[in-house]
Amino acid sequence: xxxxxxxxxxxIRETAAKIAGSYGHDYYMAESLSGGDASELWEAMAQAxxxxxxxxxxxxxxxxxxxxxxxxxxxxxxxxxxxxMSVISPAIVxxxxxxxxxxxxxxxxxxxxxxxDIVLCFAITEPDAxxxxxxxxxxxxxxxxxxxxxxxxxxxxxxxxxxxxxxxxRTGRDASSGRGRLSLFLVDSDADGLAAAEIDIQMHSPxxxxxxxxxxxxxxxxxxxxxEGRGLQQVFAGLNPERVMGAAMCIGIARYALGKAVRYxxxxxxxxxxxxxxxxxxxxxxxxHIAVEQARLLVAKAAWLYDxxxxxxxxxxxxxxxxxxxxxxxxEALDRAxxxxxxxxMATEYGLxxxxxLTRTWRIAPISDQMVLNFVATSVLGLPKSY
Numbered sequence: 598x599x600x601x602x603x604x605x606x607x608x609i610r611e612t613a614a615k616i617a618g619s620y621g622h623d624y625y626m627a628e629s630l631s632g633g634d635a636s637e638l639w640e641a642m643a644q645a646x647x648x649x650x651x652x653x654x655x656x657x658x659x660x661x662x663x664x665x666x667x668x669x670x671x672x673x674x675x676x677x678x679x680x681x682m683s684v685i686s687p688a689i690v691x692x693x694x695x696x697x698x699x700x701x702x703x704x705x706x707x708x709x710x711x712x713x714d715i716v717l718c719f720a721i722t723e724p725d726a727x728x729x730x731x732x733x734x735x736x737x738x739x740x741x742x743x744x745x746x747x748x749x750x751x752x753x754x755x756x757x758x759x760x761x762x763x764x765x766x767r768t769g770r771d772a773s774s775g776r777g778r779l780s781l782f783l784v785d786s787d788a789d790g791l792a793a794a795e796i797d798i799q800m801h802s803p804x805x806x807x808x809x810x811x812x813x814x815x816x817x818x819x820x821x822x823x824x825e826g827r828g829l830q831q832v833f834a835g836l837n838p839e840r841v842m843g844a845a846m847c848i849g850i851a852r853y854a855l856g857k858a859v860r861y862x863x864x865x866x867x868x869x870x871x872x873x874x875x876x877x878x879x880x881x882x883x884x885x886h887i888a889v890e891q892a893r894l895l896v897a898k899a900a901w902l903y904d905x906x907x908x909x910x911x912x913x914x915x916x917x918x919x920x921x922x923x924x925x926x927x928x929e930a931l932d933r934a935x936x937x938x939x940x941x942x943m944a945t946e947y948g949l950x951x952x953x954x955l956t957r958t959w960r961i962a963p964i965s966d967q968m969v970l971n972f973v974a975t976s977v978l979g980l981p982k983s984y
Contacts, residue, residue: 609647609665613672616641622677622853622948628803634758635803638678642669643713648683651838652691657708662904663688663838667845667896674849675856677948679955681804681846682755686716688842689835690763693781696834697823702783706761717783718759720750720809721832728968730765730829731776735811737766744768744782744821746790746814752962755804756793759786762809765832768825779828783820790814800954833913837903839963840916844896844923847959850952851889851923851930857949858882858934861941872937881933888926895919914977921969924959931956 602610620638628635642648647669652658659665670683691710694703709715726732735748746766756762764784767777784791790813796806823831859882862873872878899915901907907915935942935949943950960966974980 606665606668609650609668610672612645613642613647613669614676616645617673617676617678620676620678622951625678625803626801626945626948626951629801633803635678635680636758638673639680639682639716640713642673642683643711648687648713649691649711651687651695652707652711653695656695656703656711658691658711662900663692663841664897664900664904666838667841667900670842670845671849671852671896674846675852676849677853677952679802679846679850679952681802681955682716682758684839684842684846685718685754685804686710686759688838689719690717692838693763693822693831693835697781697831699819699822701819702822706783709760715760716755716758718753718755718762718786719835720753720756720762721765722751722753723749724751728964730779730832733765733767733777733779735764735766737764737768737780737782737816739768739818739825742818744816744818746782746784746811746816748811750809750811752796753793753807753809756786756807756809757795757805761785763822764811765828768828778826779832780825781822781828781831782816783822784811784814784816788814788816798954800958801951802955833909836963837899837912837916840920841896841899841903843959843963844892844899844916844919847920847923847927847956848889848893848896850956851885851892851927854927854931854934854949854952855882855885855889857947858930858937861938878937882937885926885930885933888922889930892919892923892926895922910976914973917964917969917972920959920964921966924956924966927956928960 646659649658650661650665651663654660666687673680694707723733737744737746761783764782765779768780769778771778792810793807798806862878863871865872896919899919902912902915938947941947975982
């Protein structure tokens with residue numbers, strides 16, 4: 598095993614950090630609070646080739662992998678600009694399209710996604726389905742040369758920015774198990790019969806959350822991604838990258854918070870010495886640093902397993918472990934950074950409490966801690982299922 602950082606990865610990290618750092622958390626918050634979409638930062642990242650890092654060169658991407666995309670996501674967050682869109686469009690949707698879409702759909706969407714001209718969002722979650730994707734109630738019925746979609750989706754990130762949405766819908770049921778047979782469709786965001794309503798949540802981000810409703814939405818048959826009825830298997834091409842990118846974002850947030858806490862602990866003096874000289878302040882920060890470094894190793898392993906087409910169970914386990922470990926580390930690091938700042942930790946100008954909502958969300962999305970533990974218990978440890 599070689600744990601040294603390659604020159605290529607070092608260059609990617611330094612360049613991404615420089616670009617994101619030129620915008621910073623003040624820009625990020627201004628965009629979030631004003632209803633902006635941080636498009637200037639996204640375009641800058643795209644021009645540097647990062648948005649298409651994991652897209653093959655033949656489709657206009659950089660031809661690298663999830664490992665390189667994760668570096669971009671981490672550095673954006675470490676600069677105070679965590680980007681849920683980096684998780685959604687290049688990690689989830691592009692990964693699925695690369696592995697399962699028809700050549701026509703790849704040519705239509707991937708080059709524009711890689712260049713940053715468009716972003717796509719992803720719609721699987723429903724109010725009554727949650728983690729049980731088999732119970733998706735949104736239906737797609739084939740009629741001649743199109744499908745008719747009806748139903749609704751919940752907590753769809755960044756829909757207002759998306760040119761199209763990759764929708765998971767039920768196209769039938771398995772005769773033996775009764776479980777839904779799912780399929781994937783690319784639906785234009787301005788399609789007739791598709792309506793969106795914003796969900797008001799306590800999270801600062803340029804990517805807002807939406808409820809979507811599909812009322813007799815007609816989708817051309819050519820917009821079916823992959824094979825009808827095999828959508829659940831196909832969607833995992835994007836779910837593991839989603840977990841890895843979410844973990845990378847959490848690592849970046851933790852680094853950002855710890856950086857602020859360490860600087861403050863060095864500069865803030867009480868009773869004639871910096872507060873960082875006291876173990877009650879220093880030890881929690883040191884523990885968070887250890888947790889972050891542990892999580893970073895899991896992220897690197899999970900990304901590597903995906904890029905090298907590793908064993909599916911091992912790759913899935915690594916992605917879930919990385920997501921849970923990084924989310925816990927980020928939440929703890931942010932909380933300790935706020936505690937280090939005392940009352941200032943809650944002040945908007947210090948840029949810490951403003952990230953609490955997004956950081957806490959990663960403990961419940963895209964999969965909760967409890968479901969990660971269920972996966973590890975059954976798929977890794979071989980324990981019987983409880984559900």
